[in-house]
Amino acid sequence: MTIPRDRTWVAHAIQIIEADFNRSSDTHLLQVPLPGAPGIALYLKDESTHPSGSLKHRLARSLFLYGLCNGWIGPETTIIEASSGSTAVSEAYFARMLGLRFIAVMPRSTSAEKIAQIAFYGGESHFVDSPAEMYTESARLAEELGGHYMDQFTYAERATDWRGNNNIAESIFSQMAHEEHSVPAWVVVGAGTGGTSATLGRYIRYRRLPTKLCLADPEASVFHRHLADRSICTIACTPSVIEGIGRPRCEPSFIPDLIDTAYAVPDAASLAAARVLSRRIGRSCGGSTGTNLWAAAQIVSDMVRAGEQGSVVTLLCDSGERYRSTHLDDVWLQQRGIDIRAAETAMERLFETGVLEV
Incomplete structure (x- = not known):
């Protein structure tokens, strides 16, 4: 029996995608020094090294x-x-x-x-x-x-096999296996579609892990509001300048029951955190990475105050090079009335003291 032409093309297309995947190594897990928080390890899953440059x-x-x-x-x-x-x-x-x-x-x-x-x-x-x-x-x-x-x-959330197949959750926990605190206390992630948070939350439950999942969400997004009140599914406000995360409506792929806590992050804090992190690790970071870091910093602060030890993992979503004409342009920020100076100082102090003073 002859396979239909379209089926033959589809089989070839899948082979092409799988070959590309096989040529690409996994992304790195970077440890970020936290001098002010001994006993707490902060990691970044660097998704900017994918062939197309992002998570x-x-x-x-x-x-x-x-x-x-x-x-x-x-x-x-x-x-x-x-x-x-x-x-x-x-x-x-x-x-x-x-x-x-x-x-x-x-x-x-x-x-x-x-x-x-x-x-x-x-x-x-x-x-x-x-x-x-x-x-x-x-x-x-x-x-x-x-x-x-x-x-x-x-x-x-439907397209990703959260049980395995080199999804981001499997990759993170595999790379953490030989670290001092090999099972993260927290994973911090933003949501645009909700697919990544769904994959991580499901994987954590599937593997019966004690890890908690934190949502880092722009202030001008519906997701953290929906977590607090499930009747809120849309908002009408000025959109966040942080691209890729935060939405005006709850997307079908967002699964709120998988989230343990959420932090609403002002745009100025996201952009300040991205700049501080870029200086600290010598690698340019986009605004959504800053959102993740600001939320992770609050998790770290809580752990320091409680005398806890452990690891916190978050994502470096893409490079700041994609935002040279926007987030990294001081004139662009001034035109939009975004002042990052106070948040930048607070984030620098987090690295030195282990506490984020908001």
């Missing part, structure tokens, strides 16, 4: 495999995604690998560096005025072009 590389790979195996993606399919940047960059990377047209639907405020990277991989950018418009416009384009709307916000 979203894992998600994009999973979404493509999910779409291929579900029969949604064929040799002529146009791929469309709603994304504020990093997911679009990573999906453009895989689309080019498979010879597929890719269109990213994104807010006009997306950094120029991310737009340029999407174009570098052959992707196209389609702009909307508000993040809330991305969903309907992506669905409309998919209908108009006969394409496939990847819809990371719905399928992120």
